[in-house]
Amino acid sequence: MSLKIASLAVGVVVIATSLSLWLVVAAREAPPAAPPPPPRVGVVTLKSEPIALTSELPGRIAAFRNAEVRPQVGGIVQKRLFTEGEEVKAQQPLYQIDAALFQAEYDRSNAALARVRAQLRTAVLLIQRYRPLADSRAISRQVYDDAVAAHQQAVADVQAAEAQLETARINLVYTRVLSPIDGIIGRSLVTEGALVTAQQAAAVAAVQQIDPIYVDVTQSSAQLLRLRNALDTGAVAQAEGPQSAAVSLTLEDGSRYAHSGKLQFSEITVDRSTGSVVLRAVFPNPERKLLPGMFVRARLMEGMAAQGGLLVPQRGITRNPRGEATALVVNAADKVELRELTTERALGDSWLVSAGLSPGERVIVEGVQSVRPGVQVNAVEWEPATATAQRDSARKEPAHG
Numbered sequence: 001m002s003l004k005i006a007s008l009a010v011g012v013v014v015i016a017t018s019l020s021l022w023l024v025v026a027a028r029e030a031p032p033a034a035p036p037p038p039p040r041v042g043v044v045t046l047k048s049e050p051i052a053l054t055s056e057l058p059g060r061i062a063a064f065r066n067a068e069v070r071p072q073v074g075g076i077v078q079k080r081l082f083t084e085g086e087e088v089k090a091q092q093p094l095y096q097i098d099a100a101l102f103q104a105e106y107d108r109s110n111a112a113l114a115r116v117r118a119q120l121r122t123a124v125l126l127i128q129r130y131r132p133l134a135d136s137r138a139i140s141r142q143v144y145d146d147a148v149a150a151h152q153q154a155v156a157d158v159q160a161a162e163a164q165l166e167t168a169r170i171n172l173v174y175t176r177v178l179s180p181i182d183g184i185i186g187r188s189l190v191t192e193g194a195l196v197t198a199q200q201a202a203a204v205a206a207v208q209q210i211d212p213i214y215v216d217v218t219q220s221s222a223q224l225l226r227l228r229n230a231l232d233t234g235a236v237a238q239a240e241g242p243q244s245a246a247v248s249l250t251l252e253d254g255s256r257y258a259h260s261g262k263l264q265f266s267e268i269t270v271d272r273s274t275g276s277v278v279l280r281a282v283f284p285n286p287e288r289k290l291l292p293g294m295f296v297r298a299r300l301m302e303g304m305a306a307q308g309g310l311l312v313p314q315r316g317i318t319r320n321p322r323g324e325a326t327a328l329v330v331n332a333a334d335k336v337e338l339r340e341l342t343t344e345r346a347l348g349d350s351w352l353v354s355a356g357l358s359p360g361e362r363v364i365v366e367g368v369q370s371v372r373p374g375v376q377v378n379a380v381e382w383e384p385a386t387a388t389a390q391r392d393s394a395r396k397e398p399a400h401g
Contacts, residue, residue, distance in 0.1 A: 330362040
């Protein structure tokens with residue numbers, strides 16, 4: 001019995017050994033597993049192209065002309081002669097001040113002028129009468145000299161009376177308060193029956209001209225110096241004449257203003273509190289969409305990149321621990337390389353790169369996190385999501401025939 005059990009155990013050991021040897025041989029004869037395919041990444045092939053250099057700066061709208069209306073004579077306001085918010089013309093009457101006292105003063109001055117003119121005529125006749133008598137020594141020379149002095153006094157009195165009459169006439173005209181400029185008048189700050197005084201501090205109304213209209217933009221002095229240095233060294237080519245850059249606007253709601261403007265001048269003084277310089281641009285405003293006091297973003301055309309430039313999508317550029325800009329590039333062997341870059345400025349959703357990349361190189365912009373330098377990749381040209389969506393929607397549109 002024990003002999004049978006021993007024989008059975010030996011048979012089991014032999015079978016297990018044979019099975020192990022067969023598995024080893026089968027494993028050696030099996031083909032090796034295929035390596036995983038290289039990861040797929042989206043790349044952008046760089047091209048050197050003329051690039052317009054712009055800067056976006058904050059700004060405020062200011063009226064082209066702004067005239068505060070104040071009375072030049074005092075009195076009671078009898079009538080308002082305009083509708084608030086309407087367009088008025090220069091020299092258009094706005095208010096009527098009680099003119100009774102000024103009319104009386106004008107009449108008195110007119111009468112005074114008539115009186116001194118009569119005295120002048122008497123003085124002229126007296127000289128004409130005394131001259132031959134003085135020549136014949138019928139009267140003393142002193143009498144004749146007194147007549148001449150009286151004539152000169154009468155001439156001076158006439159001139160003074162004429163000036164007084166002109167002053168009274170001007171004050172009478174000033175009882176009608178006129179608009180100093182063409183523009184749109186705001187709300188009236190006085191009503192009929194109000195007492196106003198000559199050259200009072202408070203304005204009674206304001207007239208503003210808003211077509212064209214100014215946009216006052218603030219730029220830091222550091223930005224201004226960088227731009228001037230770039231122009232001097234030739235890194236930036238000026239697009240137009242000095243201080244004639246084109247300007248576009250983005251309104252408070254994010255919409256673009258339909259009309260473009262032109263930069264007129266820049267201040268020569270830096271604000272001590274903000275370290276900024278004010279630039280003034282002028283815009284057409286036929287629809288009166290721009291109103292004084294509105295906040296806007298102004299995009300100024302500074303010039304062109306002198307040697308062309310390379311634009312790299314921002315999603316393809318990262319920062320290393322030292323804060324330097326880097327990018328992953330696919331070389332001719334489809335392997336990933338790490339590059340350190342010099343970036344100048346952001347233009348839209350791209351960076352302007354001045355060093356570290358060359359035209360024709362392929363920069364990874366999609367799948368950056370899934371690869372590392374030295375890895376073999378499958379590079380395909382990347383398209384923005386907007387372009388892809390537009391192409392897909394065009395394919396789905398039914399044909400019209």
